[in-house]
Amino acid sequence: MLPEIKVKPPGPKARAIIERDDKLASPSLIKEYPLVIDRGQGVWIYDVDDNRYLDFMAGIATCSTGHAHPEVVKSIQKASEKFLHICATDFYYSGYTSLLEKLCSYVPKMGPKRAFLTNSGTEAVEGALKLARYHTRRNNIIAFKGAFHGRTMGSLSLNASKVTQRAFFGPMLSGVLHVPYPYPYRCPYKQARNVCETECICGKALEKDWFQNYVDPKEVAAIVIEPILGEGGYIMPPTNFLKDLRRICDEHGIVLIFDEIQSGVGRTGQMFVADLVDVAPDILLTAKGIASGMPIGAFVAREKFMTWPKGSHGSTYGGNPVCCEAAVTTLNLVEKLLPNVRETGAFMKQGIVDMQKKFPVIGDIRGTGFMLGVELINPKTGEPDAKLADELTQRAFPKGLLLLGCGKSSIRLTPPLIMQREEVSTGLKIMEECLKELT
Ligand SMILES: Cc1ncc(COP(=O)(O)O)c(C=O)c1O
Numbered sequence: 001m002l003p004e005i006k007v008k009p010p011g012p013k014a015r016a017i018i019e020r021d022d023k024l025a026s027p028s029l030i031k032e033y034p035l036v037i038d039r040g041q042g043v044w045i046y047d048v049d050d051n052r053y054l055d056f057m058a059g060i061a062t063c064s065t066g067h068a069h070p071e072v073v074k075s076i077q078k079a080s081e082k083f084l085h086i087c088a089t090d091f092y093y094s095g096y097t098s099l100l101e102k103l104c105s106y107v108p109k110m111g112p113k114r115a116f117l118t119n120s121g122t123e124a125v126e127g128a129l130k131l132a133r134y135h136t137r138r139n140n141i142i143a144f145k146g147a148f149h150g151r152t153m154g155s156l157s158l159n160a161s162k163v164t165q166r167a168f169f170g171p172m173l174s175g176v177l178h179v180p181y182p183y184p185y186r187c188p189y190k191q192a193r194n195v196c197e198t199e200c201i202c203g204k205a206l207e208k209d210w211f212q213n214y215v216d217p218k219e220v221a222a223i224v225i226e227p228i229l230g231e232g233g234y235i236m237p238p239t240n241f242l243k244d245l246r247r248i249c250d251e252h253g254i255v256l257i258f259d260e261i262q263s264g265v266g267r268t269g270q271m272f273v274a275d276l277v278d279v280a281p282d283i284l285l286t287a288k289g290i291a292s293g294m295p296i297g298a299f300v301a302r303e304k305f306m307t308w309p310k311g312s313h314g315s316t317y318g319g320n321p322v323c324c325e326a327a328v329t330t331l332n333l334v335e336k337l338l339p340n341v342r343e344t345g346a347f348m349k350q351g352i353v354d355m356q357k358k359f360p361v362i363g364d365i366r367g368t369g370f371m372l373g374v375e376l377i378n379p380k381t382g383e384p385d386a387k388l389a390d391e392l393t394q395r396a397f398p399k400g401l402l403l404l405g406c407g408k409s410s411i412r413l414t415p416p417l418i419m420q421r422e423e424v425s426t427g428l429k430i431m432e433e434c435l436k437e438l439t
Contacts, residue, residue, distance in 0.1 A: 003400020040067025203244025233407020234373025
């Protein structure tokens with residue numbers, strides 16, 4: 001199958017909806033391009049004018065099993081016929097328990113665990129921050145430059161990727177300190193790339209600089225990190241840095257929190273990056289891909305860290321019964337998709353590497369599986385080319401390819417985990433055509 005554009009988007013039906021929506025929706029919404037979805041099937045999306053698009057972004061890495069996967073849809077239908085809500089904070093149901101069992105079976109290196117189910121990613125971040133503060137009786141949190149953790153006050157305070165997300169919303173949560181995130185292509189400490197990749201100094205700088213000059217580690221409750229940076233540019237830190245963080249947290253009694261809301265649930269070819277890099281956090285955050293798009297998230301903590309008492313934390317909708325069933329079905333499917341993510345993801349990455357030989361505007365290619373970042377640059381200066389990244393996304397859309405940017409000038413390639421080689425080739429051909437037209 002190929003993309004099919006019957007009428008240049010936005011077509012008449014799409015324009016009519018956009019016109020109505022634009023009058024009423026909050027102007028804070030971004031709306032990357034004028035896609036008005038009617039339905040989705042697998043890796044394909046149809047708009048209201050019946051144009052067919054290939055999906056290279058999966059609703060921001062969320063539609064893990066593809067659009068409207070029949071098994072996920074069936075589990076939603078079955079669950080919704082039984083009951084829609086009862087509140088897991090106060091009562092029991094088997095879907096909730098089954099999802100806890102599933103989540104607590106991942107990342108075995110964390111040892112015995114307990115989990116808390118939420119409605120969203122940001123609610124998982126908020127809960128984890130509360131738990132870390134409660135458990136350690138400490139206040140300060142270390143986060144990273146380039147980070148994105150959500151839009152409620154706690155998670156927002158951890159963000160440092162785009163100033164518009166923070167501007168005029170202060171005061172932020174007190175005690176948050178942002179330190180450099182390793183970025184081998186543009187090392188914050190100006191190390192050569194090969195040095196950064198093998199002997200990253202960001203962890204050591206945290207000890208030698210930040211802990212000496214800014215904050216006593218004995219006052220730090222948690223280090224919160226995306227083990228692969230999402231919104232900030234799909235940047236993969238060197239493994240030795242994550243190992244350094246583990247050691248530092250162990251030495252000072254700090255809770256290590258991995259925000260795997262974007263990077264988890266099979267996206268890298270492993271269920272979680274924690275497995276990929278063999279570094280176990282104390283709290284693991286998940287959402288997005290966990291239920292193929294149904295609104296649910298979770299934080300999973302080492303059992304010995306879940307020290308808070310009855311009534312100290314809860315949620316009305318967290319772990320909604322319909323979402324729980326969608327999540328269990330999704331996770332069963334994703335477990336079987338991991339080999340495809342590794343193999344087809346490597347094929348996709350090689351395709352971009354081949355493209356880079358023809359287009360020097362492709363400065364960096366990073367990531368693994370179906371979590372790939374492509375950084376666009378001005379080849380004369382080496383500087384990020386944000387305009388080109390935006391133009392590429394905008395130009396691909398009317399050709400039937402859905403892309404999404406991240407960071408200053410990167411494109412994230414995050415298709416549904418079911419994507420096959422043929423579909424990857426189709427999408428890459430369109431990207432190449434766009435780059436030919438633009439450069
Ligand atoms: C790494 C990360 N953390 C947290 C969030 C917030 O998740 P949500 O939008 O479900 O609140 C996101 C969303 O993009 C994310 O990518």
